[in-house]
Amino acid sequence: MTYTYEVAVRAAAALGEGPTWDAEAQRLIxxxxxxxxxxxxxxxxxxxxxxxxxxxxxxxxxxxGGGLVxxxxxxVGLYGPDGPGSEGGFESFRWLHRxxxxxRRANDAAVAPDGSLWxxxxxxxxxxxxxxxxxxxxxGTVETVLxxxxxxxxxxxxxxxxxxxxxxxxxxxxxxxxxxxxxxTNRRQLAIIGEDAGFPDGLTVDAEGCVWVALWxxxxxxxxxxxxxxxxxxxxxxxxPTACAFxxxxxxxxxxxxxxxxxxxxxxxxxxxxxxxxxxxxLAQPAFAG
Numbered sequence: 001m002t003y004t005y006e007v008a009v010r011a012a013a014a015l016g017e018g019p020t021w022d023a024e025a026q027r028l029i030x031x032x033x034x035x036x037x038x039x040x041x042x043x044x045x046x047x048x049x050x051x052x053x054x055x056x057x058x059x060x061x062x063x064x065g066g067g068l069v070x071x072x073x074x075x076v077g078l079y080g081p082d083g084p085g086s087e088g089g090f091e092s093f094r095w096l097h098r099x100x101x102x103x104r105r106a107n108d109a110a111v112a113p114d115g116s117l118w119x120x121x122x123x124x125x126x127x128x129x130x131x132x133x134x135x136x137x138x139x140g141t142v143e144t145v146l147x148x149x150x151x152x153x154x155x156x157x158x159x160x161x162x163x164x165x166x167x168x169x170x171x172x173x174x175x176x177x178x179x180x181x182x183x184x185t186n187r188r189q190l191a192i193i194g195e196d197a198g199f200p201d202g203l204t205v206d207a208e209g210c211v212w213v214a215l216w217x218x219x220x221x222x223x224x225x226x227x228x229x230x231x232x233x234x235x236x237x238x239x240x241p242t243a244c245a246f247x248x249x250x251x252x253x254x255x256x257x258x259x260x261x262x263x264x265x266x267x268x269x270x271x272x273x274x275x276x277x278x279x280x281x282x283l284a285q286p287a288f289a290g
Contacts, residue, residue, distance in 0.1 A: 003234045009041050009273040016257035021247035022062045031057050058106030062287045069288040071106035071119045075099050076136050096140045110155040115289025120152025138290030154203030167200045190228045202243020207281040214241040238270045246282020254279035
């Protein structure tokens, strides 16, 4: 199958990440981690907003009733539903969970079927064991799920909610767990990414239960079946795609964020958001229940 990409948002994000389709607002939310920015994009009107955060931001997801939950350097915070305005800013912010760990920052996060946030962290130096994956309940209760992570990245659930997929990028694996609605057990390998293909980064799960994985330094997105078989490869012009998500009114357009950080001669589209219309059929993503 041949895919044709388009440029959804031409940008120069240092570390574009975390594309998320906000079904209520019919817009894409994405972030620039190192730029400390949360972006939104309306593909119908073309309207874009940008909101600055006071810390590096690893993820931003919509909340039930409006606003955002954000995975920040020093913890998880909430922006109220009073925005974004013309400049993309929200008027209210409060910490839901604050945990300052020197040398550590937030990374990718995802909302589970029950409306909890599964938030990852990593050390700036990417030291093995320096990161975590935690479950943050809507009331702010925190449970550490994994405490021996290097670079916590893609997290997603199967259509029936019985499996959770997860990536710790330096392992070069896509792993799968059994999921009972709150706990994960029986970790095993779904797929391994060879050294010549880059590192697995963000992921999304489609309506057929297949897992789409962005390959940092691999210049591609791969689709794996629930049995771990590689069945599609989407080649991209930029070497550092970071994450992918389905969006649009029918959830058939695959949005892909990219990065330019660390590249001596980045491609002109590095740091932009790409889109592949009609790439597949995504799953509706829940909003954070807090």
